[in-house]
Amino acid sequence: MKIMVCIKQVPAKDSTLRLTEDSTWIREQDLSYEINEPDAYALEEALRLKEKHGGEVVVCSVGPDRVQQVIREALAKGADRAIHLVADGGSRLDSYPAARLMAEAVRREGFDLICTGLQSDDLGFAQTGVVLAELLGLPHATIIMEVQAEDGRLKVKRELEGGWFQWVQMPLPALLTIQSGINKLRYATLKGIKQAKSKEIRRVIATELGLKAEELAGRQKLHRVYVPVKTKQTEFIDGSPKEAAAKLVEKLQRDARVL
Amino acid sequence: MEPQSTQSHTEQSHTNEDWQAIREAVGKLCRDFPDAYWREVDKQEKYPQEFVDQLTASGYLAALIPEEYGGAGLGIAEASIILEEINRSGGNAVACHAQMYIMGTLLRHGSEEQKRRYLPPIAQGDLRLQAFAVTEPNAGSETTRIETRAVRKGDSYVINGQKIFISRVKQSDLMMLLARTTPYDELTDKTRGLSVFLVDMRNIKGNLEVQPLDLMINHHTSTLFFDDVEIPADSLIGEEGKGFRYIIDGWNAERILIAAEAIGDGRWFVERAARYARERVVFGRPIGVNQGVQFPIAQAYAHIEAANLMRFEAAAKFERREKCGAEANMAKLLASEAAWEAANACLTTYGGYGFARDYDVERKFRETRLFSVAPVSNNLVLAFLGHNVLGMPKSY
Ligand SMILES: Cc1cc2nc3c(=O)[nH]c(=O)nc-3n(C[C@H](O)[C@H](O)[C@H](O)COP(=O)(O)OP(=O)(O)OC[C@H]3O[C@@H](n4cnc5c(N)ncnc54)[C@H](O)[C@@H]3O)c2cc1C
Numbered sequence: 001m002k003i004m005v006c007i008k009q010v011p012a013k014d015s016t017l018r019l020t021e022d023s024t025w026i027r028e029q030d031l032s033y034e035i036n037e038p039d040a041y042a043l044e045e046a047l048r049l050k051e052k053h054g055g056e057v058v059v060c061s062v063g064p065d066r067v068q069q070v071i072r073e074a075l076a077k078g079a080d081r082a083i084h085l086v087a088d089g090g091s092r093l094d095s096y097p098a099a100r101l102m103a104e105a106v107r108r109e110g111f112d113l114i115c116t117g118l119q120s121d122d123l124g125f126a127q128t129g130v131v132l133a134e135l136l137g138l139p140h141a142t143i144i145m146e147v148q149a150e151d152g153r154l155k156v157k158r159e160l161e162g163g164w165f166q167w168v169q170m171p172l173p174a175l176l177t178i179q180s181g182i183n184k185l186r187y188a189t190l191k192g193i194k195q196a197k198s199k200e201i202r203r204v205i206a207t208e209l210g211l212k213a214e215e216l217a218g219r220q221k222l223h224r225v226y227v228p229v230k231t232k233q234t235e236f237i238d239g240s241p242k243e244a245a246a247k248l249v250e251k252l253q254r255d256a257r258v259l
Numbered sequence: 260m261e262p263q264s265t266q267s268h269t270e271q272s273h274t275n276e277d278w279q280a281i282r283e284a285v286g287k288l289c290r291d292f293p294d295a296y297w298r299e300v301d302k303q304e305k306y307p308q309e310f311v312d313q314l315t316a317s318g319y320l321a322a323l324i325p326e327e328y329g330g331a332g333l334g335i336a337e338a339s340i341i342l343e344e345i346n347r348s349g350g351n352a353v354a355c356h357a358q359m360y361i362m363g364t365l366l367r368h369g370s371e372e373q374k375r376r377y378l379p380p381i382a383q384g385d386l387r388l389q390a391f392a393v394t395e396p397n398a399g400s401e402t403t404r405i406e407t408r409a410v411r412k413g414d415s416y417v418i419n420g421q422k423i424f425i426s427r428v429k430q431s432d433l434m435m436l437l438a439r440t441t442p443y444d445e446l447t448d449k450t451r452g453l454s455v456f457l458v459d460m461r462n463i464k465g466n467l468e469v470q471p472l473d474l475m476i477n478h479h480t481s482t483l484f485f486d487d488v489e490i491p492a493d494s495l496i497g498e499e500g501k502g503f504r505y506i507i508d509g510w511n512a513e514r515i516l517i518a519a520e521a522i523g524d525g526r527w528f529v530e531r532a533a534r535y536a537r538e539r540v541v542f543g544r545p546i547g548v549n550q551g552v553q554f555p556i557a558q559a560y561a562h563i564e565a566a567n568l569m570r571f572e573a574a575a576k577f578e579r580r581e582k583c584g585a586e587a588n589m590a591k592l593l594a595s596e597a598a599w600e601a602a603n604a605c606l607t608t609y610g611g612y613g614f615a616r617d618y619d620v621e622r623k624f625r626e627t628r629l630f631s632v633a634p635v636s637n638n639l640v641l642a643f644l645g646h647n648v649l650g651m652p653k654s655y
Contacts, residue, residue: 072280188284190318190331
C-alpha cells in the first residue's frame with residue numbers, strides 16, 4: 001500500500017505563548033515546535049499498515065524550513081521518504097492553500113491512502129484533510145479510531161459523540177483523518193535517527209507547481225487572538241448533605257466536566 | 260521581563276541536526292516517565308525497569324556499539340547527549356549509563372571471538388553488561404591496591420576476594436571484573452599484575468554472594484564476596500597483567516558521559532529554580548526579584564554552561580583520538596561542581612518545599628551529589644591535573 005501522511009509542525013504544548021502586537025497571532029520567535037499530535041497518530045497508523053501490508057510511507061509537510069524538524073522525526077520513526085512543500089506562513093497558513101499545495105504536489109504520485117490528523121493543535125480547523133480529499137477527488141472519512149484494510153477496501157471506525165462509534169466501508173484510494181489515541185505511538189529509535197539522514201526529502205516550491213499567488217491566498221482571516229480572561233466564582237449549594245452532594249456531582253459532571 | 264527559554268547559548272554553537280533530533284527523541288521518551296515515576300521508584304528503592312526497557316528497545320543504550328556489531332555506531336558526544344537529556348528531564352541515567360560504556364573495554368581489548376559472541380546481544384538488549392567490579396574495601400581511589408585474586412587452574416581462573424559498591428550486579432547478566440593475577444609484592448611496575456575478566460553471572464561455578472548496600476540514593480549497589488568462583492579461562496580480556504591500563508582507557512569516555520549527566524541535572528535545577536523564583540510570591544513580589552535569590556541561580560547557570568563547553572571539547576578530542584585525559588577529567592570536575600552548586604541554589608530557592616519529596620528537588624539533590632565522589636573523587640581529579648598536567652609532585 002502506498003500511503004501518504006500529512007504532518008504539520010505546530011507550536012509545542014509547553015511553549016510560552018505571547019501575542020503579537022496587533023493581536024492577530026502568537027509571537028513566533030518565542031516558540032519551540034513539535035509535530036501536531038493527531039498527525040503523529042496518523043503516521044503511526046500508516047507505519048502499522050505498511051508493516052502489515054507492505055508498501056511505502058511518504059510524509060508531506062507544508063511550511064518554512066523549520067518544518068524539516070518534524071519531517072526528520074517522521075523519517076526517524078520509519079517513513080520512507082518525504083515531500084517538503086516550502087511555504088511561508090507556517091502555522092498561519094489556512095486549510096485551503098495548504099491542501100491545494102499538497103494536492104498539486106502529489107496528484108501524480110497515485111497514493112492508495114492518505115492519512116492526515118483530524119485537526120491541528122494550533123488552528124484547529126479540521127479542514128485540511130477533507131479539502132485535500134475533495135481536491136484529489138477521493139472519498140474520505142473523518143475522526144478515525146480504527147483502520148482495517150482488506151482486498152483493496154477499507155473498513156474504518158469513526159468516533160461519534162457520546163461514546164458512539166460508526167463503522168464505514170469505503171473503496172481505495174481514500175483519505176482518512178485520524179483521531180488522537182487510535183494507537184500507541186512508537187519512539188524514534190537511535191538507528192532510525194541515523195538512517196533518516198540518508199532518506200530523500202523532496203523540496204518543492206509553489207511556483208514549480210504552476211500555482212499562482214492568488215490561488216494560494218488564504219480564504220480566512222484571523223481578526224483577533226486573545227487570552228481568555230480568568231474569573232473566579234463561588235457558588236453555594238443548598239439543601240441536605242445528600243441533596244447537596246448529588247447536586248455537586250451533577251455540577252462536576254455537567255459544568256466543570258471533571259468527572 | 261518574560262523568561263527566556265533556558266535552552267543554552269553555548270549549546271547552539273555545538274548543535275547539529277542529529278544532536279537536536281536525539282535530544283528531542285529522548286525528551287519525548289522521557290516525557291512518558293514523569294517526575295512521579297522517578298519519585299515512586301526512589302521511594303520504593305526500585306530499579307526503573309520500565310524506563311530502562313523502553314530506552315533499550317529504542318536502541319539508545321547501544322549508541323557506542325559499532326554498526327557491525329548491531330549498535331548505532333555513534334560518537335561519545337551523541338551518547339552523552341542521551342544521558343544528559345534523561346537527567347535534564349528529571350530522570351536518573353545512572354540506572355543504566357554503564358550499559359553504554361562498560362562494553363568499551365570489550366570492544367577495545369577483547370578478541371574478535373569475544374566481540375562477536377557478546378556485542379550483538381548487548382546491542383540488542385538481550386544481554387546486560389552494566390556492572391564493573393573494581394572498588395574494594397581496601398582499595399577505593401588507589402585501584403592498584405586491589406586484593407581480589409584470580410588464579411589460573413587449567414582451563415579456568417579461580418577467584419577469591421571481596422568487592423564493594425558494585426552497581427547493578429543484580430541487573431546484569433555479565434560483569435566486568437578487575438582482579439589481581441600477580442601478587443603486589445612480586446611487581447616492580449605496580450600498575451601491572453591486574454587483569455580484566457568478563458564474568459558470565461548466569462552460570463557461576465562456586466559461590467558469588469551479592470549483598471545489597473543501603474545508600475542515600477536509589478542506586479542498586481552491592482558488596483560482592485567471591486568464594487572459589489571458577490570462570491572459564493577465555494573470560495580473560497586481552498592480556499593477563501594489563502588490566503589496569505585497559506580500564507584507564509575506558510575512563511575518559513566514562514568521565515565525559517558522567518559530566519553530561521551532571522550537566523543534565525544542573526539544567527534541571529536551574530530550570531526549576533528559575534521557574535519557582537518567578538512564581539513564588541513573598542512580601543508581595545516574586546522571590547526572584549531579590550538578587551540574593553536570583554544571583555546564585557544565574558551563577559550556577561554560568562558554571563554549567565562553562566562545564567558544558569569543556570565536555571564538548573573533551574568529546575571532540577576523544578573522537579579525533581587525541582589525548583583527552585585532562586579535558587575529560589576537567590569536564591567531570593566542573594560539571595559535578597556546577598550541578599551541586601545548582602542543586603544548592605535550587606534547594607535554597609524552594610525554601611521548605613525543597614525538602615518535600617513531592618517537589619523532586621531533594622531527590623535530585625541527593626542524586627547529583629554522587630558525581631563529585633564516584634566513579635572518581637574530584638580530589639583525585641585535581642591530583643591528576645596537578646601532577647600530570649601541571650608537573651607538580653605526585654600526591655597519590
Ligand atoms: C553509589 C556508588 C556507586 C559506585 N559504583 C561502583 C561500581 O559500580 N564499581 C566500582 O568499582 N566502584 C563503584 N563505586 C566506588 C567508587 O568508585 C569509590 O567510592 C571511589 O572511587 C572512591 O573510593 P573510596 O570510597 O574507597 O574512597 P577513598 O579512596 O577511601 O577516599 C576517601 C576520601 O579521601 C580522598 N583521598 C584519598 N586519597 C587522596 C589523595 N591522594 N589526595 C587527596 N585526596 C585523597 C578521596 O578523594 C576521598 O575524598 C561506587 C560508589 C558509590 C558511592
